[in-house]
Amino acid sequence: MKSRVCQALFFFLICVVAFAGCGANQSIDKEKENGNFKIVTSFYPMYVATINITNGIDGVEVKNMTKPQTGCLHDYQLTPADLKTLEKADAFIVNGAGMEAFLDKVVKQQEKLKIIDASKGIDLLKDGTEENPHVWVSITNAIQQVRNIEEQLIADDPKHAAQYKENADAYVTKLESLKREMHTAIDPLPNKNIVTFHEAFPYFAKEFNLNIVAVIEREPGSEPTPKDIEETVDKVKSLNVKALFAEPQYPEGAAQTISKESGAKVYTLDPVVTGDADETAADAYINAMKKNAQVLKEALQ
Known part of the structure; x- marks a missing residue:
């Protein structure tokens, strides 16, 4: 009898330990179960491009990992809060081209996380031997980044493919109009x-x-x-x-x-690396570039 009681207690303890171990990941698993496709962006320029591509799509969430006033990520150090944010993500959209020096650490710690490189295929300028990562400041490159994000989101989340393409087309049309307008001014x-x-x-x-x-x-x-x-x-x-x-x-x-x-x-x-993460953010890049054109026109006449 005593032996059976001990066996029962032992089995109970095993169940408690197993349940506790699973509990560490329960909050993350519950967030995954809601069916939403969760996108995290590395910093403000990627956030602005992404919210345009995902505009109005039910079931797709976008969160910027860093504060919108962080600026360029040359020497940025990941925080525990950043890693927690990335644990809940389905895709992490980065500028690439060396901007996110911490990316290797993310890849090692989040092996299943899809990394979307917005600078894929863009010819990089060099300062000596170092490649310059500020590609989005060129409107032509910004357009290519939108297309890169669109293409890789469709591959990772094909359920929303048609909406990603429609939104990307609409935003690219605006960027092409901006480019023509700025050339006319500059x-x-x-x-x-x-x-x-x-x-x-x-x-x-x-x-x-x-x-x-x-x-x-x-x-x-x-x-x-x-x-x-x-x-x-x-x-x-x-x-x-x-x-x-x-x-x-x-x-x-x-x-x-x-x-x-x-x-x-x-x-x-303004290189558009910081801004407000509110309802005006979708137009932040276009508005800043228009202002840059006005400044150049005044300065270089």
Whole structure:
């Protein structure tokens, strides 16, 4: 009798332990069971493109992993909250091209997670041996990224294929109209030499035939030395550069110093890496680019 009681207690304990082990994943499993296709984006530019492609599709959810004011992800470190967000995702949309330095860690920890590379097939510009990941700042590349996201979402979630394609077509039509509008505004400008704040604008400059003669900060947060500033001032003067372009995401102290020394005026160009994650986000890229065209028109006349 005593032996049977012990056996029963042993069996009960095994069941309790097994149940506790399964409980760690229950919340995630329940979220998977609701049938929704959950998409996580790495940062704001990917979020903006994705909410346009998924607009109005029932059963598809989009969440941005980082805060919408995070900026470029050059040195971003994953947080426990980020990893928890990714555990619940069916697809993770990234810019790629080296922007998300943490991506290898994600792949190792989330082996079944589908990674959607928005920069797939885009020719990358190089600064020395390093590839520049800021591809979305070119409208042509932004269009290609929309198509890449569309194609890979259809492969991963074929149930919503027709809606993804319809939305992507509509957004690409808007981007193509934006591109024509900006060429009309920028192409006739007589001055093409500009100085930018950091390496966010080479693709933009290539698209609109602008000549970046100097970059104030090669890496965000790396303050230029007095020698760097002196060399930039000399370039600005020798090439008769009229405009320095800071970015709204960073302080413009160095740009103001160069402005005082050279006489060139400071303007703001937005690479659209930050913004609001609200009902206005879908138009954030288009609105920012239109404003950039207005700024260039004023600065380079």
